[in-house]
Amino acid sequence: MSLDRFRVLIRENNSTAWMLITILLIHSTFMLSDVLLGEAHKANFHPKKIDSFSKTQIKDKELRFVENVQKRPRLLKIVVFVALFLLIGGLFLDVYFASKVLGGESWISNHFLSGPARWGIRELIQLFTFLFFIEAVLLFVEALANSFLDLKTMPGDLVLMGNSLFRDAAVAVAVLWTVQKKFGQKLSDLGLNFHQWIKSVWTGLTGYVAILPPLCLILFMTALAAKVFAFEPEPQAVVQIYLKDSSQRYLLFFTIFVAVMGPMFEEIFFRGFLYKGLREKLGVRNAAFFSAALFSAMHMNLIAFFPIFFLGLFLVYLYEKSGTLVPSMTAHITHNLLMVCFTLWFKSVSA
Numbered sequence: 001m002s003l004d005r006f007r008v009l010i011r012e013n014n015s016t017a018w019m020l021i022t023i024l025l026i027h028s029t030f031m032l033s034d035v036l037l038g039e040a041h042k043a044n045f046h047p048k049k050i051d052s053f054s055k056t057q058i059k060d061k062e063l064r065f066v067e068n069v070q071k072r073p074r075l076l077k078i079v080v081f082v083a084l085f086l087l088i089g090g091l092f093l094d095v096y097f098a099s100k101v102l103g104g105e106s107w108i109s110n111h112f113l114s115g116p117a118r119w120g121i122r123e124l125i126q127l128f129t130f131l132f133f134i135e136a137v138l139l140f141v142e143a144l145a146n147s148f149l150d151l152k153t154m155p156g157d158l159v160l161m162g163n164s165l166f167r168d169a170a171v172a173v174a175v176l177w178t179v180q181k182k183f184g185q186k187l188s189d190l191g192l193n194f195h196q197w198i199k200s201v202w203t204g205l206t207g208y209v210a211i212l213p214p215l216c217l218i219l220f221m222t223a224l225a226a227k228v229f230a231f232e233p234e235p236q237a238v239v240q241i242y243l244k245d246s247s248q249r250y251l252l253f254f255t256i257f258v259a260v261m262g263p264m265f266e267e268i269f270f271r272g273f274l275y276k277g278l279r280e281k282l283g284v285r286n287a288a289f290f291s292a293a294l295f296s297a298m299h300m301n302l303i304a305f306f307p308i309f310f311l312g313l314f315l316v317y318l319y320e321k322s323g324t325l326v327p328s329m330t331a332h333i334t335h336n337l338l339m340v341c342f343t344l345w346f347k348s349v350s351a
Helices: 004-014 014-036 039-045 054-070 075-103 119-146 157-183 196-226 235-243 245-282 283-296 302-322 326-349
Strands: none
Touching: 004 119, 014 119, 039 075, 039 302, 054 075, 054 235, 054 283, 054 326, 075 245, 119 157, 119 245, 119 302, 157 235, 157 245, 196 302, 245 283, 283 302
């Protein structure tokens, strides 16, 4: 690339360039602080972190969980019955939906007309840059607050969730602004169409139950592979927050964000904006795989990559076939709520 072409590129993407420079400066500041500041002051400048569980603590909880479940056979029977009911129901739905597809029908009705996405790769890069920019600025502001204010009593898990909520909301607002103001398209072109929403919610619920059998199989195979290779990753940060005793006061806030608001923001960005923008350039199949891979990678958990990737493909399928984000939002909310319920059950039994 010639120097003149590079200058033109910078001028055309001035705001993105400044955001990238800011991101580099902030992270360089953190790295420089590690070198210049002593151990006593270094921790005060860095953002607050959650008190993560050690592998030994997780193992102890797992052992107590198994012991306590064995002491409560009635509880075990109820859980097994519910799990089998959902799995058998999922297999039944799989057979039913497969028969409709093989018969030339679709099990998802699409009554929504939306125009093609006018945004493309440039806007996708700009939004991803904006996401990391917001995250970096929040971390820097938090670090400054830790340095000049006494925030030792503020829980790190609450700060983490607050930052995540603000970041996701800011990106969702940026997506809506880009679609409506910059390109003059309707929100329905993004997939925010709530016509016949009850039917769309039902589609999301039945679809999620249908993918439970293959999703559980992928989870089992992933856990088996991790055991074979003796790989023991730490649980995701949100799981550790739920497992902590100190998070009880903020449980409702965490649950609303993790199970409701987070999935809605993510569907607007990953399916409505990212996938649809990529579909115009890469086609349905490539866009589905690429967006699902990014969706999974953004969760930053190696052991959960393939289950989340599969879930991402399914959410794209719901969006592509229905033409609205309501089914994928419903399925995503259901999945996260189920994971929250399972984590809380594990926590109560392993106490």
